[in-house]
Amino acid sequence: MRDLIVGALERTAGLTFFALEFCKKCFRRPFEGRELLNQMDEAGSKSLLLVVVTGLSIGAVLSMQSRGTLARFGAESVLPSMLALSVIKEIGPVLTSLVLAGRLGAGIAAEIGSMRVTEQIDALEVAALKPFNYLVVTRVLACMVMFPVLTICCDVVALTGGFLESVIAAGTDYRLFIDRAFADVRLSDVTFSTAKTSVFGLIVGIVGCEMGYHVRGGTREVGRSAMQAVVLSSLLILVADVFLVRISLALFGG
Amino acid sequence: MRNLHKSFGSVAVLRGVSLDVPRGVCTAVMGGSGTGKSVLIKHIVGLMAPDKGAVWVHKQRVDRLKEAELDKLRLRVGFLFQGGALFDSMTVAENLDFILSRHSALGASARAERVQEALEWVNLGNKSGDFPAALSGGQRKRIALARSIILKPDILLCDEPTTGLDPVSVRVVSELLVRLRDALGITIVSITHDLLCAEITADRTCFLHQGRVVEEGTLAMLKASSHPELRNFFGAHA
Numbered sequence: 001m002r003d004l005i006v007g008a009l010e011r012t013a014g015l016t017f018f019a020l021e022f023c024k025k026c027f028r029r030p031f032e033g034r035e036l037l038n039q040m041d042e043a044g045s046k047s048l049l050l051v052v053v054t055g056l057s058i059g060a061v062l063s064m065q066s067r068g069t070l071a072r073f074g075a076e077s078v079l080p081s082m083l084a085l086s087v088i089k090e091i092g093p094v095l096t097s098l099v100l101a102g103r104l105g106a107g108i109a110a111e112i113g114s115m116r117v118t119e120q121i122d123a124l125e126v127a128a129l130k131p132f133n134y135l136v137v138t139r140v141l142a143c144m145v146m147f148p149v150l151t152i153c154c155d156v157v158a159l160t161g162g163f164l165e166s167v168i169a170a171g172t173d174y175r176l177f178i179d180r181a182f183a184d185v186r187l188s189d190v191t192f193s194t195a196k197t198s199v200f201g202l203i204v205g206i207v208g209c210e211m212g213y214h215v216r217g218g219t220r221e222v223g224r225s226a227m228q229a230v231v232l233s234s235l236l237i238l239v240a241d242v243f244l245v246r247i248s249l250a251l252f253g254g
Numbered sequence: 255m256r257n258l259h260k261s262f263g264s265v266a267v268l269r270g271v272s273l274d275v276p277r278g279v280c281t282a283v284m285g286g287s288g289t290g291k292s293v294l295i296k297h298i299v300g301l302m303a304p305d306k307g308a309v310w311v312h313k314q315r316v317d318r319l320k321e322a323e324l325d326k327l328r329l330r331v332g333f334l335f336q337g338g339a340l341f342d343s344m345t346v347a348e349n350l351d352f353i354l355s356r357h358s359a360l361g362a363s364a365r366a367e368r369v370q371e372a373l374e375w376v377n378l379g380n381k382s383g384d385f386p387a388a389l390s391g392g393q394r395k396r397i398a399l400a401r402s403i404i405l406k407p408d409i410l411l412c413d414e415p416t417t418g419l420d421p422v423s424v425r426v427v428s429e430l431l432v433r434l435r436d437a438l439g440i441t442i443v444s445i446t447h448d449l450l451c452a453e454i455t456a457d458r459t460c461f462l463h464q465g466r467v468v469e470e471g472t473l474a475m476l477k478a479s480s481h482p483e484l485r486n487f488f489g490a491h492a
Contacts, residue, residue, distance in 0.1 A: 123335055127357075
């Protein structure tokens with residue numbers, strides 16, 4: 001038990017120092033613009049299909065599952081509104097971030113970890129190429145930028161999935177669906193919920209990079225750090241979400 | 255380096271190493287596995303900081319240099335890593351150009367020429383478009399060597415340049431190091447336990463044992479030493 005607590009404290013301290021180092025290096029040369037674009041492409045376009053499939057199926061399933069329950073209470077008409085609010089405020093941002101934590105968190109930790117154990121990071125260091133700026137800053141910033149973009153994609157696709165299910169399978173009038181869906185959605189719901197995924201992106205980026213950057217050993221340790229990066233970033237996303245929802249309630253109300 | 259000490263936890267790896275490396279010669283640091291040879295060489299470029307002692311390169315004390323000064327020094331020192339440490343997401347040419355493009359004012363065509371010239375130096379001019387994964391161990395080492403000299407350094411540090419290579423590749427890589435020393439006047443510090451490599455490349459040698467230099471001189475002097483560890487080492491290699 002004592003080892004577990006000490007381990008958790010060490011990990012927390014490690015992540016905190018790493019995040020502080022990231023904040024410091026963000027504003028220091030060299031600025032790796034081209035690599036940032038590469039990483040945004042890696043994080044964004046290559047995750048798009050995954051996010052689209054996830055969004056589409058969640059939207060359709062949510063619509064199917066909720067209709068029966070709402071109908072029992074004679075509240076079927078609120079389905080479009082409920083779908084839009086739940087997707088935009090919570091399901092879209094959190095689900096997108098969790099899916100991306102799986103894909104990107106593991107990928108980042110494994111890539112940087114294997115670079116560490118094969119001395120590629122040392123090679124960057126001795127060539128005066130600032131591996132932290134090149135590898136970490138670019139990846140974390142890419143996550144912070146692309147998570148909100150992909151969340152918007154997921155929201156749009158999930159609502160489309162719900163819309164198609166309602167219109168095609170349940171025969172809901174499409175004008176009615178569109179009219180009802182956005183009646184209760186405020187601008188602050190969209191902006192805050194989307195912007196909070198930037199924090200989730202920061203978490204995934206920092207955890208993935210830290211796990212890879214400080215890996216010691218061989219391929220076994222690299223694999224383990226990739227797995228730990230997914231688990232830890234997913235947990236931190238869920239915990240951070242609680243605080244962020246609390247803040248949004250305090251700022252914008254329910 | 256003077257009286258260099260380095261420990262990892264309770265394990266003392268270097269215990270007072272002092273070593274002079276004359277300009278323009280090839281010095282081989284020899285010793286068995288786990289004697290701190292790689293740790294020693296990493297201190298020269300500031301990849302590790304000593305617990306005690308000092309490292310001097312070009313009259314600058316490495317362990318006290320500021321980041322910008324250390325970067326300047328590093329540009330004058332090439333480093334050949336044990337496994338090559340080639341960037342595996344880049345082609346051979348990109349591996350070399352990646353460093354060149356960031357540290358020189360050369361245009362794209364001039365850089366391409368310099369990259370090709372470095373590849374020709376290691377007799378692998380036809381491999382520029384290949385990825386490291388497609389190369390043999392010996393070829394990877396030679397490409398890594400080309401990358402380490404792309405900025406025309408005056409010092410080259412080699413961490414086990416021939417480990418894991420077949421005897422023919424050992425000879426090829428070792429002869430390349432000799433050519434570098436003779437043609438470009440590069441000072442070479444080579445960490446090795448490969449006797450063939452040391453025989454081909456070393457002007458001077460020193461033997462590291464339990465974190466200390468136990469013998470220095472020519473390879474012949476080391477071979478003739480009465481130190482039991484050296485007798486054991488060279489006996490095993492005979």
